[in-house]
Each structure stands twice: as structure tokens, then as C-alpha cells.
Amino acid sequence: MTAERPPLKPTRDPRVTLDDLVEVLLNKGAVLHLDLIVAVADIPLIGVSLRAAIAGMETMLEYGMMRQWDEDTRAWAERSAARRALDLRAGEQVLARMPGGHLLEDDTRATWRPGTVHLTDQRLVVLRRDPREVLWQAELAAVRAVRLETERTVGGEPRTRVRVHLADGPGALLSAADPGHLRDLLARTCPAPLALDSPGSARPLVPGPDDRALVEGHLWYHEPRRDGPLWRGGHGRITPAGLVWKSPLDARPALVVPAARIIAAHPGTGHGPGGEGTALTVETDSHGTLTLAADDPHRWAGALRSLSGSPPLPAA
Incomplete structure (x- = not known):
């Protein structure tokens, strides 16, 4: 059973700045209880009783608030955006939409063309909005086949692409904001059985071993900054491939640590946003020593130690 998030607790610090306030509102939230009486000449005229919760949407959803509204709004936005962008056929339904692109290849060059990947129940489309072009x-x-391929950018950062093979053509190499999710959707939606490695392979499309999450959930990162480190809340994921952390405010992961670069992990070694004993340190040979925090640091540290080859943590 997943442990419930602890209740929100009020805090007060007179030294906070505007940046601190925004960080708290997005990652923790604020609860307002306001009772106000407007009087003129000591005669009460207007009464105001206000009870409100203000927080980033990720925090709201974590505490079980506004979930149905969020799901309905996202679904409506997806449908509206797809209708505006695509010329949908009669009865065609949009299943997914995400930022991506298409690699245009010819005899002399290969150029990435950014756009938006649309998956419907009939087509897979990469569309550029301005100027509009399919x-x-x-x-x-x-x-007939879909597989994930990893390549390195000019800066050396790994990028996962989606290779699509067709029965009547060479197919294409696509980029997508969530390539694993796109691959899985294609596996469930395409009418013909799909192969993972090649168009002629009979092997079904299944998630590879590096896609299996060992631990996944809310994770704090003590991010180094010029004016001093800052705790930032976000989403963490540990797979056999390594550790990935992303803030909801960032367009791409701010922390990507391959498994081969993880040396050791130690839980409960400091004070995190959740209190004493919630922090953990991760030793790497690529990012130095990282400081993270989680509601269950022993669970995260155990998964990281399994990647590094360190002995398991002693039983509590």
C-alpha cells in the first residue's frame, strides 16, 4: 500500500523572499483562513469568510485535490488542440499528443524538424503548426515495427528516439517527449502485431528491461546554485538504466545519472524538506555527491545501491 502524504503543516520564516514564496506555493502550498469585517464609522457593513488552498497543480494532485477537474481539463485541452491542428477524419479520435519531431534524411544530410506528434486511432502524424505542415x-x-534507439546529442547527452518501420516504406525516426509511452500506445493501438527489432521480427513489442521502474514518485533535489543550494520538488524515477529527476517547471530532466556512474547511496543522513531523516546522499563519479530527500529514503537508497553494486541496506 502506498503511504499517504503527511498533512500540510504551517511554517513561518520572516526572512523569506519572493522566490521562496513561489517555491513554497508550487511545492508545498498555502492554506488561507480569513475572516474580515468591513466597517464604516464603526458600523459593520460587509463580512468576508474565506477558506482557500493555494498550491501548484502537482501538489494539489498529490494531496487528492482537483483530480477530476485536472483530468477533465487535460482531456478537453487535448481534444481541442488536436481538432485545431489536425484535419480529423469522420469518427477519428485523438489518443495522444506530445512535443516531438521528425528526422528528414536524404543522400547528403539529416535534419531534425520539430513539431508535435499526434497519435489517433487511425494515424501517426508529426505536424508543424507554424507554418502549418504535415x-x-x-x-x-x-x-509493422517500433523500437527505441538511443543517440547522443552534440553536447553528449543521451536522447531516446522512436524508430517506426512500415510495411510499404522505409518508415521514419521520430523524437517524442515521452518515447516509451508513445511506443506502448502504438503497441496497443496498431491493428497488426508489432516487432521490436526489425520489420521481419516476430518478437512482440514489450517494454525493455531498462524501462522498468524500481522506484518512482515525488523526490526532492538539493540543486546547486550560484547563490547557494535550493531544495526543489519534482518527480524521480530509478530504473536499471539509472536515476532521472525532473521538476514540473522544467522542460526536460535536470538530473540524469546513468547507473554506471552511481557509486553508493546513504539514507537518512540529513534534514530534508520532510523533516529529519528524510534526506539521502548519492555518490557519483559524474555529478559528485548529490543530496536528495524522500518520504521513504531507505527505499530510494536501496534501489540506488542495487545499481551501484553496493551491499543491501541492513534490515531496520
Whole structure:
């Protein structure tokens, strides 16, 4: 059973700045209890009784608030954006929409063309909005294989791409904000059985071992900054491939540590946002020593130690 988040507790610090206030509102939230009486000449005229919770949407959802509104709003936004962007056929339904792109390849060059990847129950389309152009599209009935490929950018950062093979053509190499999710959706939606490695392979499309999450959930990162480190809340994920952490305010992960770079992990070694004993340190040979915090630091540290080859933590 997943442990419930602890209740919100009020805090007060007269030294806070505007940046601190925004960080608290996004990651922790604030509860307002206001009773106000407006009087003129000592005669009460207007009464105000206000009870409000203000927080970032991620925090609201973590505490079970506004979930249905969030789901309905996201679904409506996806449908509206898709209708504006795509010329949908009669009865065609949009299943997913995410930032991505298409690699245009010819005999002399290969160029990435950014756009938006649309997956419907009939087609896979990469569309550029301005100027409007369909960069690439294929009927789902023609898709025969899908696989994830990893390449390194000019800066050396790994990027996962989606290779799509077609029955009647060479297919394409696509980028996507969530390539694993796109691959899984294609596996469930395409009418023909899909192969993972090649168009002729009979192997079904299944998540690879590096996609399995060992631990996943809310994670704090003590991010180094010029004016001193700052605790930031976000989403962490540990797989056999390594550790990834991303803030909801960032466009891409701020922390990516391959498993081979993790040396050791130690839980409960400091004071985190959740209180004493919630912090953990991670020793790496690529990012130095990292400080993280979680509601269950022993669980996170155990998963990280399994990647580093360190002995398991002693039983509590």
C-alpha cells in the first residue's frame, strides 16, 4: 500500500523572499483562513469568510485535490488542440499528443524538424503548426515495427528516439517527449502485431528491461546554485538504466545519472524538506555527491545501491 502524504503543516520564516514564496506555493502550498469585517464609522457593513488552498497543480494532485477537474481539463485541452491542428477524419479520435519531431534524411544530410506528434486511432502524424505542415504521417495499419534507439546529442547527452518501420516504406525516426509511452500506445493501438527489432521480427513489442521502474514518485533535489543550494520538488524515477529527476517547471530532466556512474547511496543522513531523516546522499563519479530527500529514503537508497553494486541496506 502506498503511504499517504503527511498533512500540510504551517511554517513561518520572516526572512523569506519572493522566490521562496513561489517555491513554497508550487511545492508545498498555502492554506488561507480569513475572516474580515468591513466597517464604516464603526458600523459593520460587509463580512468576508474565506477558506482557500493555494498550491501548484502537482501538489494539489498529490494531496487528492482537483483530480477530476485536472483530468477533465487535460482531456478537453487535448481534444481541442488536436481538432485545431489536425484535419480529423469522420469518427477519428485523438489518443495522444506530445512535443516531438521528425528526422528528414536524404543522400547528403539529416535534419531534425520539430513539431508535435499526434497519435489517433487511425494515424501517426508529426505536424508543424507554424507554418502549418504535415512533416510525416503513416496509417497505423501500415506500421509493422517500433523500437527505441538511443543517440547522443552534440553536447553528449543521451536522447531516446522512436524508430517506426512500415510495411510499404522505409518508415521514419521520430523524437517524442515521452518515447516509451508513445511506443506502448502504438503497441496497443496498431491493428497488426508489432516487432521490436526489425520489420521481419516476430518478437512482440514489450517494454525493455531498462524501462522498468524500481522506484518512482515525488523526490526532492538539493540543486546547486550560484547563490547557494535550493531544495526543489519534482518527480524521480530509478530504473536499471539509472536515476532521472525532473521538476514540473522544467522542460526536460535536470538530473540524469546513468547507473554506471552511481557509486553508493546513504539514507537518512540529513534534514530534508520532510523533516529529519528524510534526506539521502548519492555518490557519483559524474555529478559528485548529490543530496536528495524522500518520504521513504531507505527505499530510494536501496534501489540506488542495487545499481551501484553496493551491499543491501541492513534490515531496520
